[in-house]
Amino acid sequence: MNRAGLFVPLGVFALILVVGFAGFQLTDPHQLPSALIGKPFPEFSSTLLTPEGVSVDRSRLVGSPVLVNVWATWCPTCKAEHDELMRIRATTSLRIVGVNYKDDPQQALRWLQEFGDPYEFNLLDLDGTLGVELGVYGAPESFLLDAEGIIVYKRVGEINQRIWQQELVPRLRELEVLGDA
Amino acid sequence: MLRRLAWVALLMAVTVHAASPVDVFQFPDAQLEARYRSLIAEFRCPKCLNTNLAGSDAPIARDLRVTVHRLVTREAFSDAEVRAFLQARYGDFVLYDPPFRPGTYLLWFGPGVFVVLGLVLVGFRLAHQKAAQLSSQDQARLQAILGDETAEELDDALSDE
Numbered sequence: 001m002n003r004a005g006l007f008v009p010l011g012v013f014a015l016i017l018v019v020g021f022a023g024f025q026l027t028d029p030h031q032l033p034s035a036l037i038g039k040p041f042p043e044f045s046s047t048l049l050t051p052e053g054v055s056v057d058r059s060r061l062v063g064s065p066v067l068v069n070v071w072a073t074w075c076p077t078c079k080a081e082h083d084e085l086m087r088i089r090a091t092t093s094l095r096i097v098g099v100n101y102k103d104d105p106q107q108a109l110r111w112l113q114e115f116g117d118p119y120e121f122n123l124l125d126l127d128g129t130l131g132v133e134l135g136v137y138g139a140p141e142s143f144l145l146d147a148e149g150i151i152v153y154k155r156v157g158e159i160n161q162r163i164w165q166q167e168l169v170p171r172l173r174e175l176e177v178l179g180d181a
Numbered sequence: 182m183l184r185r186l187a188w189v190a191l192l193m194a195v196t197v198h199a200a201s202p203v204d205v206f207q208f209p210d211a212q213l214e215a216r217y218r219s220l221i222a223e224f225r226c227p228k229c230l231n232t233n234l235a236g237s238d239a240p241i242a243r244d245l246r247v248t249v250h251r252l253v254t255r256e257a258f259s260d261a262e263v264r265a266f267l268q269a270r271y272g273d274f275v276l277y278d279p280p281f282r283p284g285t286y287l288l289w290f291g292p293g294v295f296v297v298l299g300l301v302l303v304g305f306r307l308a309h310q311k312a313a314q315l316s317s318q319d320q321a322r323l324q325a326i327l328g329d330e331t332a333e334e335l336d337d338a339l340s341d342e
Contacts, residue, residue, distance in 0.1 A: 035272035135270040137227035
């Protein structure tokens, strides 16, 4: 047998190692690709957290780009991203709309009084129906919509400085919400 | 000892039962219920990676069971329409059976490619082995070295070891 042939098993082993390593590094099995990217934000009819009982539909989300943030008071990661949402609200012109997901409206109101309210308004999704329409499987989730209401980006998990800089800022420049730096 | 084992078995049986989620849904007829049962067994829970909707007690799995129930009973969706509904919102992930399109060719053809590769490798080695058989000249040299011993005797000697 050819001497070089002896190295074939080693090569195969190295290949398995590289493929396995890349496979585990590149994809987080908890980050599912969204089926909704490039599609319009679904039609819905929902009531507002405040003022109470006022009903709204999809038309309230179109006109200018908006970040739709699905949150709840029972969700610890939502608390972790809250300061970043407050910062975005204070320093940019990006609209932020909340979807209060399977939550107690009274607790949600208390949360906003206590920690600040970055939202233009909050849709109530008491039973998770809107969540199912949006393919939500764990709060927090955020959707960036262009002015026509098309979903251009989805984030499962918290919005933080890194996500803001790497994922949102370039898209917001494209949407002309942010000027070129 | 046996008694203790029996107790452990009994407790395990109880926990398994407690862990499987039970929903109380009304169905107008048994056929719809059967369709509902087979549908929730078919989809994967988006939160838990490897449990189907029927077997998961995650809140999202419950929401999706409620949704499937609503689609089947109130909106009279066909099985294909329910599949399309969930796939449109949660993506291919919820389907255990991946769809056939360019992005999944590797998944569908991969095993076949490996089988063909294996066959080629086996064929190559067999061909190589034939080529490695001794030529008549080498055979004669071998005879000369071995002297009186025939190849058969050599075989016997080897198998005795």
